[in-house]
Amino acid sequence: MRPRLEDVAAHAGLSAKTVSRVLNNEPNVRESTRRRVAVSIEALDYLPNPSARSLAANRSFIVALLYDNPSPSYVMEVQTGVLQVCDSYSYGMMAQPIDSSSADLVSRVAKLISSRRPDGLVLTPPITEHPGVIAELRTRDIPFTCISPREPDTFSGVALDETAASCDMVEHLVSLGHTSIAHIIGHPRHGGSELRLKGYAEGLARSGLLYRESLVLQGQFSYQSGVECAHRFLIAENRPTAIFAANDDMAAGVISTALEMGLRIPDDLSVCGFDDTPISRQVWPSITTIHQPCLDMGRIAATELFKIIHHNVKANMVLANYSLCVRASTGKPSTSGR
Amino acid sequence: MRPRLEDVAAHAGLSAKTVSRVLNNEPNVRESTRRRVAVSIEALDYLPNPSARSLAANRSFIVALLYDNPSPSYVMEVQTGVLQVCDSYSYGMMAQPIDSSSADLVSRVAKLISSRRPDGLVLTPPITEHPGVIAELRTRDIPFTCISPREPDTFSGVALDETAASCDMVEHLVSLGHTSIAHIIGHPRHGGSELRLKGYAEGLARSGLLYRESLVLQGQFSYQSGVECAHRFLIAENRPTAIFAANDDMAAGVISTALEMGLRIPDDLSVCGFDDTPISRQVWPSITTIHQPCLDMGRIAATELFKIIHHNVKANMVLANYSLCVRASTGKPSTSGR
DNA sequence: CTGTTAGCGCGTTCAC
DNA sequence: GTGAACGCGCTAACAG
Numbered sequence: 001m002r003p004r005l006e007d008v009a010a011h012a013g014l015s016a017k018t019v020s021r022v023l024n025n026e027p028n029v030r031e032s033t034r035r036r037v038a039v040s041i042e043a044l045d046y047l048p049n050p051s052a053r054s055l056a057a058n059r060s061f062i063v064a065l066l067y068d069n070p071s072p073s074y075v076m077e078v079q080t081g082v083l084q085v086c087d088s089y090s091y092g093m094m095a096q097p098i099d100s101s102s103a104d105l106v107s108r109v110a111k112l113i114s115s116r117r118p119d120g121l122v123l124t125p126p127i128t129e130h131p132g133v134i135a136e137l138r139t140r141d142i143p144f145t146c147i148s149p150r151e152p153d154t155f156s157g158v159a160l161d162e163t164a165a166s167c168d169m170v171e172h173l174v175s176l177g178h179t180s181i182a183h184i185i186g187h188p189r190h191g192g193s194e195l196r197l198k199g200y201a202e203g204l205a206r207s208g209l210l211y212r213e214s215l216v217l218q219g220q221f222s223y224q225s226g227v228e229c230a231h232r233f234l235i236a237e238n239r240p241t242a243i244f245a246a247n248d249d250m251a252a253g254v255i256s257t258a259l260e261m262g263l264r265i266p267d268d269l270s271v272c273g274f275d276d277t278p279i280s281r282q283v284w285p286s287i288t289t290i291h292q293p294c295l296d297m298g299r300i301a302a303t304e305l306f307k308i309i310h311h312n313v314k315a316n317m318v319l320a321n322y323s324l325c326v327r328a329s330t331g332k333p334s335t336s337g338r
Numbered sequence: 339m340r341p342r343l344e345d346v347a348a349h350a351g352l353s354a355k356t357v358s359r360v361l362n363n364e365p366n367v368r369e370s371t372r373r374r375v376a377v378s379i380e381a382l383d384y385l386p387n388p389s390a391r392s393l394a395a396n397r398s399f400i401v402a403l404l405y406d407n408p409s410p411s412y413v414m415e416v417q418t419g420v421l422q423v424c425d426s427y428s429y430g431m432m433a434q435p436i437d438s439s440s441a442d443l444v445s446r447v448a449k450l451i452s453s454r455r456p457d458g459l460v461l462t463p464p465i466t467e468h469p470g471v472i473a474e475l476r477t478r479d480i481p482f483t484c485i486s487p488r489e490p491d492t493f494s495g496v497a498l499d500e501t502a503a504s505c506d507m508v509e510h511l512v513s514l515g516h517t518s519i520a521h522i523i524g525h526p527r528h529g530g531s532e533l534r535l536k537g538y539a540e541g542l543a544r545s546g547l548l549y550r551e552s553l554v555l556q557g558q559f560s561y562q563s564g565v566e567c568a569h570r571f572l573i574a575e576n577r578p579t580a581i582f583a584a585n586d587d588m589a590a591g592v593i594s595t596a597l598e599m600g601l602r603i604p605d606d607l608s609v610c611g612f613d614d615t616p617i618s619r620q621v622w623p624s625i626t627t628i629h630q631p632c633l634d635m636g637r638i639a640a641t642e643l644f645k646i647i648h649h650n651v652k653a654n655m656v657l658a659n660y661s662l663c664v665r666a667s668t669g670k671p672s673t674s675g676r
Numbered sequence: 677c678t679g680t681t682a683g684c685g686c687g688t689t690c691a692c
Numbered sequence: 693g694t695g696a697a698c699g700c701g702c703t704a705a706c707a708g
Binding site: 076255 | 388391393411421430432433435453454455594598617
């Protein structure tokens with residue numbers, strides 16, 4: 001059988017409680033005692049039983065990551081980041097995919113919490129948008145942090161200045177000489193879509209360009225929606241010289257459509273995306289995009305969460321850094337063209 | 339406070355043990371009693387405390403998914419499948435990324451098992467290849483199943499007939515008229531690479547074509563390795579008319595390189611991949627590939643695992659179905675060309 | 677078929 | 693600074 005706390009205590013010639021104190025980094029233990037315990041733990045190869053700990057302490061030592069995102073790379077990166085931090089706190093992480101459009105989302109989340117009893121949650125878009133879920137968590141007073149919520153001011157966690165990033169992207173296009181820049185909006189239920197659209201508009205304004213309805217279409221963040229919107233833009237009389245899609249998947253759709261139509265990228269059309277997902281590096285030409293540090297964001301969200309769980313400190317909303325990745329899909333508009 | 343088992347028992351006018359029996363679907367309970375318990379559980383909105391259950395039953399009710407795979411979509415799909423099955427058994431799942439090339443892999447796995455104490459494990463490539471890990475699990479007598487192990491006969495879990503699939507792919511190319519078909523091998527530490535190479539060779543043999551060393555290069559499953567191998571193939575005197583990459587990422591690299599060089603796909607070069615990952619649908623032209631049902635494979639691996647954990651039944655090696663997805667990147671070789 | 681007793685391994689309360 | 697007794701909520705072994 002495995003050694004128990006009691007065995008460690010016997011080995012060290014101490015009481016179980018003292019060993020427990022050492023294990024949980026509690027104060028009021030002499031440093032020399034601490035050492036003796038550490039030696040015995042090592043000697044017996046002792047590891048605490050998580051169930052017993054949880055039962056007695058009335059905590060699960062588990063964090064839940066809630067997601068409902070079609071992008072596997074996004075979820076994987078965030079998950080990896082959260083896991084890293086959880087590991088460092090000897091916490092477990094449970095990945096919880098959940099259909100955020102289902103009518104009984106709130107009761108599902110409630111059930112999930114009741115059955116698994118996580119000590120805290122990390123929420124990702126678009127679950128961060130759901131007022132019912134937020135209300136439920138706040139009512140139950142269960143710690144949580146958000147990644148990229150629509151209104152960062154009212155949450156703890158991490159966000160990106162997506163508006164500024166989009167603005168930068170537009171200015172990049174303008175600096176290349178583009179004046180007819182189209183935008184494909186992201187999924188309507190993701191706060192990011194709105195912020196990126198806002199940044200697009202701001203970028204135009206700053207450059208003295210007009211925001212034109214005809215140059216903006218609603219997408220869904222999916223490759224297919226990129227294809228469809230691109231088609232509509234590109235068969236138009238006066239097609240834009242650049243298309244800024246609100247994410248990389250849609251940008252890839254734009255590229256496919258353009259190539260299919262025989263256009264050259266970036267000579268006939270510049271294309272850019274957002275997120276810096278693997279696809280932006282794996283299509284030809286490679287896509288100019290905004291790097292979103294998902295791994296870091298997962299780490300930060302978890303770190304902020306542990307401030308609440310562990311240190312009983314108030315968590316903050318941290319702003320992560322983005323960067324513009326200029327690649328092969330953007331260039332000067334051809335003077336000939338059209 | 340939450341209701342406990344005892345409260346349910348009191349409400350139903352029964353003993354705690356009887357309620358416990360119902361909860362765990364044990365036999366020797368009258369059907370009418372079962373109903374009474376169910377009613378009380380419903381009435382009190384009772385949910386068992388997982389820690390207490392685990393402690394008393396000496397089981398964690400948790401399954402661990404071990405992975406070390408660069409493809410986020412692969413891991414996500416498998417994870418989703420495993421999660422679905424775990425949910426249906428009221429089990430939790432812990433995702434456990436682990437560096438399979440680290441020297442102390444075995445001790446890491448051992449530690450992971452000792453600290454989290456999962457009731458079973460699902461192993462994915464390339465961890466399935468590691469004899470030390472397998473030995474450790476067998477020594478500890480902890481249930482596990484494998485997804486796509488190199489030698490399916492000696493494991494339980496799920497596999498694909500990757501050799502047959504590769505063979506089919508080659509025959510597809512041959513049927514289009516190709517006679518000069520190159521292959522890019524996958525990562526050397528993945529069993530699949532070997533099987534796919536074998537299928538490539540078989541496909542050639544069946545079609546009466548010669549296996550030529552000069553038409554086979556070692557890749558790494560990465561986009562970049564696809565780019566490099568493609569370059570070497572395409573600058574050759576007698577370049578192949580088709581390149582079969584052992585996965586989609588490498589195929590995407592081949593496509594980029596070919597387009598960069600001004601080749602038309604599939605007119606000047608046919609390209610195909612393996613896995614049917616999202617990228618195969620999101621590049622232009624879309625990639626002909628083999629569909630690997632990762633979600634199902636995750637489900638199957640978990641289902642087989644629960645045969646051992648729950649039913650104490652022997653698990654099997656299940657063969658999942660693949661299918662050939664013919665898309666836009668393969669076609670007849672142009673008679674003009676070259 | 678059902679109930680009783682004991683204990684899983686740890687943290688908490690309070691005493692010293 | 694340290695220790696003893698108790699209880700967390702549930703299941704196992706046995707009795708009936």
